[in-house]
Amino acid sequence: MSSWVSVIVPCRNERAHIEAFCASLFAQQLPAGWSLEAVIADGQSDDGTAQWLAEHAGERLKVIDNPGRIVSTGLNHALSIARGEVIVRMDVHSVYAPDYVAECIAALARTGADNVGGAWCAQGQGALQRAIGAVFQSRWLSGGARSRVLDFEGEVDTVYLGAWPRASFERFGAFDENLVRNQDDEHNLRIKKAGGRVWQSARIRSHYTPRAALSALARQYLQYGYWKAFVMRKHGQAASARHVLPALGLTAVLGAVLVLPWWPGVLPALLAPYALWVLGASAAAGREDWAVRLRMPAVILTYHGAYALGTIVGAWDVLRGLPPESARNSRFAQLTR
Known part of the structure; x- marks a missing residue:
């Protein structure tokens, strides 16, 4: 009797990519049984x-x-009807190794x-998109995140x-539907706080296509920063110091601007x-x-600046008691790809 693995996929307006994604999905090489x-x-x-x-459902x-x-509501709806003993999440904009699902099953065992999951690997086309991918991939430019290190094998804070084995959702719950972004980070933080383990395997290989324009990148990371504040409110902590450092840096710069008339040397000392x-x-x-390198300074500033600003705005909404369901009706709930 076969064991089942269920791949759950949130999707919206992906006509240009869905056919190739489904073809690669069903070309996965599974272990025997x-x-x-x-x-x-x-x-x-x-x-x-x-x-x-609808034409290809079966x-x-x-x-x-x-x-x-x-994404969070889509994942939970898919999870509710999935019959697999193992649940694997995939996104339409990523490209997967033929043994991706098999290596997920093996890593769990x-x-x-x-x-379990693999490293985040970004691959773009053209100089700007490659610069966006290179900055994303750099461990030093992303606060030392192990999830960007392609050959790392071991416990991490997120993948x-x-x-997941199905039992993980029975133990830790499903995804938080109040979160438009960062629902995966929040779920992993919930696992870690409850004594569970999140594991990155270098054998689980995929890559995703990053945004191709600075404006799209800024909108994306503005949202990531904004919703991270709601994750921190829920758990009373950040999963890592790197999640708050950009906002602290931008706050320091804004403070230095305010005191320029009295201490003009503070701003240059920071910048x-x-x-x-x-x-x-x-x-x-x-x-x-x-x-690529000539475009990287603008890309780095966009990553850090948008994320920091989003975190500050999110923290303000958290401090004034804005519930997540109200935030879901704001501009920070409009998906950006």
Whole structure:
């Protein structure tokens, strides 16, 4: 008798990518004795995605409606009908190794962890998108996150996407539907606080396509920063110091601007070391060519500035008691890709 693995996929307006994604999904090479089903939760797409899915739905490809139209509600709807002993999350904009699901199953069996996944690997086309990917991938430019280190194997605070034994959701609960962003980080923090383990395996390989414009990147990280504040309110802590450092830095800069008439040297003292660090990190960007390196300072500023500003705005909304359900109706709930 086969064991089942269920791939759960939140989706909205992905007509340009859904066909290739499904083809790669069902080309996964599973271990002997395993069968795969996919459950795609469509967030009321209006670009032809829903029609394509309806035409191709069947025993192995189940399609359900996601009226909430955000990732957390889509994941939970898909989870509610998935029959697998193992649950694997996939996103449409990523490309997966043929043994991706098999390595998720193997890592769960090998480690006994409550969630496993691979490193976040960004690969872009063109100089700007490659610069966005290079900054994302740099451990030093992302606060030392192990989840960006492609060959790291061990316990981490979060992983890309994730794969769980069904028992993990019975023990730790499903995804928080109040969160438009960071629902995966919050779920991993919940696992860790309850004594569970999150494991990154270098054998679980995929890559995703980052945003291709600074404006889109800024909107994305503004939201990440904003919703991180609500995660911290829920748990009374940040999962890592790197989640608050950009906001603290921007707050210090804004404070220095306010005191410029009295202490004009404070602002240059803050900005000069950061500017040198940004330029040095860009110049030393591994194997990247100069077309990429020259774009990296603007990319770094966009990452850090948008995330910091989003965190500050989110912290203000948290301090004034704005409930997450109200925030979900704001501009920070509009998905940005």
